[in-house]
Amino acid sequence: MFLYPWYCGTKMLGMFCARAFSLAGCRTATRARSLHVFPGMTVAQIDEEVAKLLELKVKLGGDEGKHQFVLKTAKGTRDYNPKQMAIREKVFNTIISCFKRHGAETIDTPVFELKETLTGKYGEDSKLIYDLKDQGGELLSLRYDLTVPFARYLAMNKITNIKRYHIAKVYRRDNPAMTRGRYREFYQCDFDIAGQYDAMIPDAECLRIVHEILSELDLGDFRIKVNDRRILDGMFAVCGVPDDKFRTICSTVDKLDKMPWEEVKKEMVNEKGLSEEAADQIGEYVSMQGGKDLAERLLQDQKMSQSKQACAGLSDIKLLFSYLELFKVTDKVVFDLSLARGLDYYTGIIYEAVLTQAGVALVCTDAQNGAEESVSVGSVAGGGRYDGLVGMFDPKGRKVPCVGVSIGIERIFSIMEQKAEASAEKVRTTEVQIMVASAQKNLLEERLKLVSELWNAGIKADISRADLIDEIRRRTSEV
Amino acid sequence: MFLYPWYCGTKMLGMFCARAFSLAGCRTATRARSLHVFPGMTVAQIDEEVAKLLELKVKLGGDEGKHQFVLKTAKGTRDYNPKQMAIREKVFNTIISCFKRHGAETIDTPVFELKETLTGKYGEDSKLIYDLKDQGGELLSLRYDLTVPFARYLAMNKITNIKRYHIAKVYRRDNPAMTRGRYREFYQCDFDIAGQYDAMIPDAECLRIVHEILSELDLGDFRIKVNDRRILDGMFAVCGVPDDKFRTICSTVDKLDKMPWEEVKKEMVNEKGLSEEAADQIGEYVSMQGGKDLAERLLQDQKMSQSKQACAGLSDIKLLFSYLELFKVTDKVVFDLSLARGLDYYTGIIYEAVLTQAGVALVCTDAQNGAEESVSVGSVAGGGRYDGLVGMFDPKGRKVPCVGVSIGIERIFSIMEQKAEASAEKVRTTEVQIMVASAQKNLLEERLKLVSELWNAGIKADISRADLIDEIRRRTSEV
Numbered sequence: 033m034f035l036y037p038w039y040c041g042t043k044m045l046g047m048f049c050a051r052a053f054s055l056a057g058c059r060t061a062t063r064a065r066s067l068h069v070f071p072g073m074t075v076a077q078i079d080e081e082v083a084k085l086l087e088l089k090v091k092l093g094g095d096e097g098k099h100q101f102v103l104k105t106a107k108g109t110r111d112y113n114p115k116q117m118a119i120r121e122k123v124f125n126t127i128i129s130c131f132k133r134h135g136a137e138t139i140d141t142p143v144f145e146l147k148e149t150l151t152g153k154y155g156e157d158s159k160l161i162y163d164l165k166d167q168g169g170e171l172l173s174l175r176y177d178l179t180v181p182f183a184r185y186l187a188m189n190k191i192t193n194i195k196r197y198h199i200a201k202v203y204r205r206d207n208p209a210m211t212r213g214r215y216r217e218f219y220q221c222d223f224d225i226a227g228q229y230d231a232m233i234p235d236a237e238c239l240r241i242v243h244e245i246l247s248e249l250d251l252g253d254f255r256i257k258v259n260d261r262r263i264l265d266g267m268f269a270v271c272g273v274p275d276d277k278f279r280t281i282c283s284t285v286d287k288l289d290k291m292p293w294e295e296v297k298k299e300m301v302n303e304k305g306l307s308e309e310a311a312d313q314i315g316e317y318v319s320m321q322g323g324k325d326l327a328e329r330l331l332q333d334q335k336m337s338q339s340k341q342a343c344a345g346l347s348d349i350k351l352l353f354s355y356l357e358l359f360k361v362t363d364k365v366v367f368d369l370s371l372a373r374g375l376d377y378y379t380g381i382i383y384e385a386v387l388t389q390a391g392v393a394l395v396c397t398d399a400q401n402g403a404e405e406s407v408s409v410g411s412v413a414g415g416g417r418y419d420g421l422v423g424m425f426d427p428k429g430r431k432v433p434c435v436g437v438s439i440g441i442e443r444i445f446s447i448m449e450q451k452a453e454a455s456a457e458k459v460r461t462t463e464v465q466i467m468v469a470s471a472q473k474n475l476l477e478e479r480l481k482l483v484s485e486l487w488n489a490g491i492k493a494d495i496s497r498a499d500l501i502d503e504i505r506r507r508t509s510e511v
Numbered sequence: 512m513f514l515y516p517w518y519c520g521t522k523m524l525g526m527f528c529a530r531a532f533s534l535a536g537c538r539t540a541t542r543a544r545s546l547h548v549f550p551g552m553t554v555a556q557i558d559e560e561v562a563k564l565l566e567l568k569v570k571l572g573g574d575e576g577k578h579q580f581v582l583k584t585a586k587g588t589r590d591y592n593p594k595q596m597a598i599r600e601k602v603f604n605t606i607i608s609c610f611k612r613h614g615a616e617t618i619d620t621p622v623f624e625l626k627e628t629l630t631g632k633y634g635e636d637s638k639l640i641y642d643l644k645d646q647g648g649e650l651l652s653l654r655y656d657l658t659v660p661f662a663r664y665l666a667m668n669k670i671t672n673i674k675r676y677h678i679a680k681v682y683r684r685d686n687p688a689m690t691r692g693r694y695r696e697f698y699q700c701d702f703d704i705a706g707q708y709d710a711m712i713p714d715a716e717c718l719r720i721v722h723e724i725l726s727e728l729d730l731g732d733f734r735i736k737v738n739d740r741r742i743l744d745g746m747f748a749v750c751g752v753p754d755d756k757f758r759t760i761c762s763t764v765d766k767l768d769k770m771p772w773e774e775v776k777k778e779m780v781n782e783k784g785l786s787e788e789a790a791d792q793i794g795e796y797v798s799m800q801g802g803k804d805l806a807e808r809l810l811q812d813q814k815m816s817q818s819k820q821a822c823a824g825l826s827d828i829k830l831l832f833s834y835l836e837l838f839k840v841t842d843k844v845v846f847d848l849s850l851a852r853g854l855d856y857y858t859g860i861i862y863e864a865v866l867t868q869a870g871v872a873l874v875c876t877d878a879q880n881g882a883e884e885s886v887s888v889g890s891v892a893g894g895g896r897y898d899g900l901v902g903m904f905d906p907k908g909r910k911v912p913c914v915g916v917s918i919g920i921e922r923i924f925s926i927m928e929q930k931a932e933a934s935a936e937k938v939r940t941t942e943v944q945i946m947v948a949s950a951q952k953n954l955l956e957e958r959l960k961l962v963s964e965l966w967n968a969g970i971k972a973d974i975s976r977a978d979l980i981d982e983i984r985r986r987t988s989e990v
Contacts, residue, residue, distance in 0.1 A: 078564050085557045085564075103667050103904055105621055106651050111664050114616035114675070133966055135943040135973030137593035142584050142696050143622060143653075143680060163644040164653075167684060172585050174622075174643075185590050188582050195973070196593070201622060205646065217621050230955065233974070244966065358959040425582055464614040476709065480837040487612055487723065494614030494674070495712070 108208030108216025114461035119448050123249065123441055124199065127221045130244050131197035134237065136223060138197050141181040147171040153180050153421070155376035156283050160204045174203035178222040179377070179418065179436060186226055187425030192432050193227035212410070213443035224436030226422070232348055235381050235417060236355035238437040242385050242413045243361040245439060251447055252389025254412070256361075257368040260349060261378045261416070263330075266342025267369070270335045271313040273306060279376065280304055285318060286372035289386075289411070293319075318370040324353040326367050348381065373414060380417030381435070387412055387447075413439045462494075469496040587687030587695025593940035598927045602728065602920055603678065606700045609723050610676035613716065615702060617676050620660040626650040632659050632900070634855035635762050639683045653682035657701040658856070658897065658915060665705055666904035671911050672706035691889070692922035703915030705901070711827055714860050714896060715834035717916040721864050721892045722840040724918060730926055731868025733891070735843050738850040739828060740857045740895070742809075745821025746848070749814045750792040752785060758855065759783055764797060765851035768865075768890070772798075797849040803832040805846050827860065852893060859896035860914070866891055866926075892918045941973075948975040 073081070105111060112120060131138075150161055150173050162174040175181050178198045186194070199221045208216050223241055225234035239256060246254045264285070268278050284299050293315055300306040300314070317336075320326060327349040330336045337343060349367055356362045373382045415437035423431035452459055468483045479495050486493035552560070584590060591599060610617075629640055629652050641653040654660050657677045665673070678700045687695050702720055704713035718735060725733045743764070747757050763778050772794055779785040779793070796815075799805060806828040809815045816822060828846055835841045852861045894916035902910035931938055947962045958974050965972035 073567070078567060082561055082564050085561050088552070088557060102625070102627075103663070103906065104625070105667075106623055106625055107649055109621035109623070111621070111667075112619040113668070114618060117617045117619060120619075132942050133969065133971045135941050135971060137940040138596045139593060140591040140596060140599075142588035142590070143682075144585055144588070144696075146581070146583065146585055148581075163646065165642040165644045167642065170585055184582065188584075188590075189592070194593075203622075217623075233955075233959075236959075240963070240966070355959060358956060359963050427582065461616040462614050463611045476712075477837060480712075480715075480834060484719070484838045487719070490612065492612045492614060 144172040183421040213446040221439040259371040260345035262341040262345035266339030272310040377418045378416040382416035385413035466493040615676045623651040662900040692925040700918040736847040739824035741820040741824035745818030751789040856897045857895040861895035864892035945972040
């Protein structure tokens with residue numbers, strides 16, 4: 033009944049393979065001879081030639097033979113089995129409860145956006161965006177995060193004030209490291225506050241949310257690093273980084289959580305062309321960590337205080353810490369000048385949460401550098417303020433100030449999975465309350481009637497196959 | 512701080528636009544002149560030429576100028592605002608409760624699969640599959656349904672027995688009709704039973720599930736049409752359709768819910784080359800509807816009874832109806848010989864549910880054919896038996912019998928949205944229990960302390976902006 037094109041590659045239905053091939057055979061020569069390529073072609077002419085060539089390629093059998101069918105999921109992705117789904121549901125419930133406790137609404141956006149919507153938002157990371165094939169019509173890309181679609185949504189609907197969460201998968205053509213919870217398809221749980229508020233109030237709420245969620249998930253100790261783009265820019269300015277190198281040097285600083293300072297410095301000097309002196313000055317600042325006191329000290333710093341931007345950022349950090357004290361979360365928050373975050377769109381405060389407990393670091397024993405630091409566990413949440421992003425989409429450039437946080441849960445799943453495996457507790461994957469069975473092959477009608485009545489009464493019930501007593505035993509022991 | 516490439520189209524970061532253009536200018540002529548196209552090219556040569564041409568196109572500015580930035584979602588897709596999300600959550604809860612009541616586990620699979628995984632599964636609908644751009648690495652496509660990924664999952668993990676549900680978005684490059692709830696990105700809620708069971712037991716359970724869900728969602732009256740691929744094939748055989756035209760004629764029969772018989776017949780005869788006589792005989796059968804009695808009558812039918820396949824299908828329909836009687840759902844189920852379903856992979860029973868209430872048909876007043884039939888509301892659920900699909904993925908071809916149903920909820924959302932708009936009841940989009948506010952600008956610290964204590968106690972609370980009394984009023988009136 034089915035003809036499966038096991039050896040026929042990717043393009044044709046099995047039934048038509050043979051015919052398509054013979055057709056191709058007799059037409060190839062004609063087609064190829066009728067192709068012309070002139071010097072000084074226009075875009076339209078190129079499009080036409082490309083279409084002709086691709087048509088010819090299909091007739092020749094295309095990439096046929098190169099590929100052999102492999103039974104797997106796409107690189108960097110994975111299925112979730114019922115046990116993993118049970119764990120995932122638990123994690124989501126904790127996170128959603130927290131978002132709802134803070135009065136957030138939720139929205140959803142499509143998995144792909146117009147390519148133009150994503151263009152120019154992610155800096156050097158743009159190369160990691162998945163594009164869809166041009167099959168006629170619009171040029172599309174898979175979403176890279178939930179923040180840019182959110183900003184597009186706000187501009188499109190002229191919304192100037194909302195507190196919303198959005199839980200969905202995002203896509204990055206990154207180098208996957210799946211044992212460490214790094215995937216090409218992964219969930220983000222985003223919480224954002226858009227609108228004009230008193231300075232640092234929504235920013236403090238985002239940090240409070242990270243604190244609540246990581247505490248409730250019970251993943252061991254954690255730290256939330258905080259910095260500000262204006263402090264980074266001010267620091268670059270006073271250290272003598274040329275204006276047009278701020279973003280690229282920022283991307284390099286962002287690698288400090290994965291590489292030691294010496295390598296970061298080397299990249300700055302050798303690849304990005306920064307002077308050794310400027311790099312060294314940056315090196316001094318990015319080693320600083322502290323709290324409100326550090327912000328106060330830097331406001332007095334002879335060099336740093338020369339930058340208006342840096343001072344604005346430092347004053348806000350001070351204000352932020354005073355609110356964090358009221359929220360009782362300063363125990364986990366650290367003002368850390370090495371925190372950069374790669375994305376282009378941040379304009380103010382930025383933050384990132386890392387798990388620091390030794391037990392958790394076990395997940396990362398396959399890290400490249402032998403010496404295992406607690407920091408190398410990697411970030412499980414991050415975010416910041418992006419006051420310019422909505423204005424990029426608004427036809428009149430109207431700005432809507434926004435701040436938000438994204439919980440990256442794949443790593444959290446990995447840890448919860450390890451925990452579940454280590455514990456004796458069985459993860460239930462169904463909620464069956466009653467299993468209807470009989471010890472003999474008859475009574476089928478009675479079983480069907482009974483289970484039907486149970487369903488009517490809203491009771492979770494299942495019928496077992498009479499011929500598979502083992503199956504019954506397995507399932508009833510689960511119940 | 513941000514440079515947004517508003518007029519720069521799709522490819523380049525705003526900052527580098529000017530430089531890239533001038534570079535393109537001086538190189539174009541050289542590049543174009545160095546292109547050669549020989550007659551009788553090989554695939555490798557074509558690939559090379561295509562790459563050269565596309566490179567040249569990028570340097571020329573590509574599709575630049577054709578596009579202008581538009582603030583919209585991709586064609587055939589939409590955002591869900593908080594109100595729509597609240598309705599969506601309600602629908603999902605009803606559906607998931609039903610799946611869990613029937614003892615199902617849940618899984619999740621990636622949004623894209625290897626292109627080869629989807630090849631040869633969807634017949635004439637394959638042209639609607641979204642492909643990802645070849646950016647190096649694997650060739651990928653967005654999933655077209657949840658059934659093929661499920662079969663791939665079973666084969667990959669050697670699972671021979673599972674009852675699972677999966678709720679996720681699927682993608683089809685179809686002609687969207689969004690006012691009628693037809694999108695290019697849409698949710699499917701799938702429930703499937705894999706494994707060797709007594710005949711028609713899991714099939715009957717799937718129909719029972721459709722009945723439960725459509726009753727609970729309270730969408731007005733509905734009908735579940737049932738048929739069997741073996742009956743269709745037997746019917747085609749005895750009506751004189753050549754073997755190699757079964758699938759394509761089946762696709763044409765599938766259009767009977769959208770086109771009148773005359774047009775369907777015309778397509779069979781004029782486009783698919785069927786004889787007028789055969790078409791007329793098919794026309795007689797596909798007008799038949801009934802219950803168990805119709806199956807019994809057709810088993811006696813002089814022509815139909817000549818086909819072993821048809822008889823096997825008809826006996827199973829009889830058995831199915833006897834179980835549906837026990838499940839008390841025969842009131843809505845109709846044995847309908849015109850039901851075909853387009854997908855290639857079905858091997859036995861097939862079914863489709865349609866809403867029949869007049870009020871619901873309102874949604875479709877923009878239908879092409881003036882006369883509005885209740886049937887034109889379109890299907891809200893469909894499925895069937897696919898005993899061969901898992902075997903297509905298994906390296907040794909081992910089969911796992913499967914039957915399942917897919918609830919298509921976009922149309923259901925549309926109806927629920929219309930209902931919500933018509934009713935006076937307000938849809939709440941947050942769950943805030945307490946709004947902390949003060950009538951004056953001071954007391955900020957006190958408000959923050961208070962809301963922090965409320966959050967600690969697990970109470971859903973929000974702080975309002977002191978400067979926006981209107982905002983407070985709006986929100987508190989919601990609460």
